[in-house]
Amino acid sequence: MALYMKGAEILEKAANKQGALKTLVYDSKFGNIKQLFALVCETQKFSAILEEIIESTRLLKQTKLRMPLAKVLVYDLLLGQGLKCGGSWKAVIMKHRSRLQAALARMKVKQKVSKNDDLLPDCVKRPAADQLPRYVRVNTLKTTVEDVVDYMKRDGLFYLGQASRLDDLTLKTKEFMRDIHLPELLVFAPKTDFHDHFLYKAGHIILQDKASCLPAYLLNPAPGSHVIDACAAPGNKSSHLAAIMKNKGRLFAFDLDAKRLATMSTLLLRTGISCQQLANQDFLKVDPDSPQYKDVEYILLDPSCSGSGMVCLQEDTSSVDQEKIQARLASLASFQLKCLNHGLSFPQLKRLVYSTCSVHSQENEEVVTACLQQNPGFRLVPVLPQWPERGLEPLTQCLRASITKTRTHGFFVALLEKQSDTGNKEQEPVLQKSSSRCQKRPAAPDESEASELEDTQTPTTGQADGTPAKRKRKRKKKKKKKQMKEAME
Numbered sequence: 001m002a003l004y005m006k007g008a009e010i011l012e013k014a015a016n017k018q019g020a021l022k023t024l025v026y027d028s029k030f031g032n033i034k035q036l037f038a039l040v041c042e043t044q045k046f047s048a049i050l051e052e053i054i055e056s057t058r059l060l061k062q063t064k065l066r067m068p069l070a071k072v073l074v075y076d077l078l079l080g081q082g083l084k085c086g087g088s089w090k091a092v093i094m095k096h097r098s099r100l101q102a103a104l105a106r107m108k109v110k111q112k113v114s115k116n117d118d119l120l121p122d123c124v125k126r127p128a129a130d131q132l133p134r135y136v137r138v139n140t141l142k143t144t145v146e147d148v149v150d151y152m153k154r155d156g157l158f159y160l161g162q163a164s165r166l167d168d169l170t171l172k173t174k175e176f177m178r179d180i181h182l183p184e185l186l187v188f189a190p191k192t193d194f195h196d197h198f199l200y201k202a203g204h205i206i207l208q209d210k211a212s213c214l215p216a217y218l219l220n221p222a223p224g225s226h227v228i229d230a231c232a233a234p235g236n237k238s239s240h241l242a243a244i245m246k247n248k249g250r251l252f253a254f255d256l257d258a259k260r261l262a263t264m265s266t267l268l269l270r271t272g273i274s275c276q277q278l279a280n281q282d283f284l285k286v287d288p289d290s291p292q293y294k295d296v297e298y299i300l301l302d303p304s305c306s307g308s309g310m311v312c313l314q315e316d317t318s319s320v321d322q323e324k325i326q327a328r329l330a331s332l333a334s335f336q337l338k339c340l341n342h343g344l345s346f347p348q349l350k351r352l353v354y355s356t357c358s359v360h361s362q363e364n365e366e367v368v369t370a371c372l373q374q375n376p377g378f379r380l381v382p383v384l385p386q387w388p389e390r391g392l393e394p395l396t397q398c399l400r401a402s403i404t405k406t407r408t409h410g411f412f413v414a415l416l417e418k419q420s421d422t423g424n425k426e427q428e429p430v431l432q433k434s435s436s437r438c439q440k441r442p443a444a445p446d447e448s449e450a451s452e453l454e455d456t457q458t459p460t461t462g463q464a465d466g467t468p469a470k471r472k473r474k475r476k477k478k479k480k481k482k483q484m485k486e487a488m489e
């Protein structure tokens, strides 16, 4: 029974994007990890088919089961081991066995196939995720790239040096390299598993897709600076930001989801981050005029998105109601634009990086275009000229990523900068050559006392209406509106 409950819990977390399946399984501390992993992977693989069977038999209504648990139970009954365990739920499901079996048989007849696997679409039969390299970000707060390379070599892996072309990243088992674009990234063969590795457990390495390392790398906040991670959990990008900041300064990290924040605090603890201040708070309600954010110069905004770029979440949407998809995208885009506009309203902001793991232009280029029209004081910074996949025309300053062109999950990144700061070249790691390292910055005073984990609401110390700061902001807004109107005319 515990196996099915845990499996269902993990599938639900993965669907809510609380982490990758593999990581969630390994972090679950379940007694038989291999058994659990096989169950959730296979259930996920057959997810659409199981859902159809469950819906056509009205199983949820008749049993009061929730979808994730129903899926694992029906998977094991029809396609897996045949419900060897399961306690009281087993008895419930067994009552519906013949109807469930009949639904599966009907599906096969309809699709003219004899094997269960033949029901799967081609892209699922050979999952693209299995072809992605395993990317490992070295946590420079705890170790160095050189030390990790040495450790891996002593562990029996073969180091092939620095990659110089994307094709170099096609690695065989046990081979590894340094990445071509990102200095703190090591690349291993697909499916190399580090979840049980000492360096992972000790927080020296972080298992993070290359594309998801781009936002913090491009934002490149100076040590000592004040930074916001607006939608932060489960925290990989926050931990990357803290490493770039050398744990100096303040990292205000917000997230609406308390559970995801709890996962995040465990990750940050393991990775030795101490400059963070976590808050279970809606970023849209964070007051830009609050004195505690008066020095915020950098914002990383990685808001909720459709997740359509995540290779393992890609599904055959041909049968899904297109109207529903478009409505969901429109609602996500409206939320993303609100977050962007809110981020740009922080008075001292110099740079904001916006990212999604979506492939849809509605969530990417269209959001950024609308935002620039509404905030003429900001411009797009052309980033990483050597990166092979650019934003859709005319937003070629932005980056896109994909399994075919960059050997990563699908991703989008835009870097926005306040116009008056464009002369400040010291802030631009983005124009460096591929082999260069993050730029050194003058050391700022250590402000790491701001490290207390706060999973309660951040107190809003906003000023009352009519303060000089508010009036100044109102004037600014009015001016912006006027500029906008002029631009439109």
Ligand SMILES: C[S@@+](CC[C@H](N)C(=O)[O-])C[C@H]1O[C@@H](n2cnc3c(N)ncnc32)[C@H](O)[C@@H]1O
Residues within 6 Å of the ligand: 017, 230, 231, 232, 233, 234, 235, 236, 237, 238, 254, 255, 256, 257, 260, 281, 282, 283, 284, 302, 303, 304, 305
């Ligand atoms: C794509 S995930 C962020 C991933 C994270 N940046 C990382 O790298 O680990 C989006 C997050 O935004 C959070 N979120 C959604 N709406 C929010 C809001 N209004 N304010 C703060 N967080 C929000 C979600 O709970 C979710 O954790």
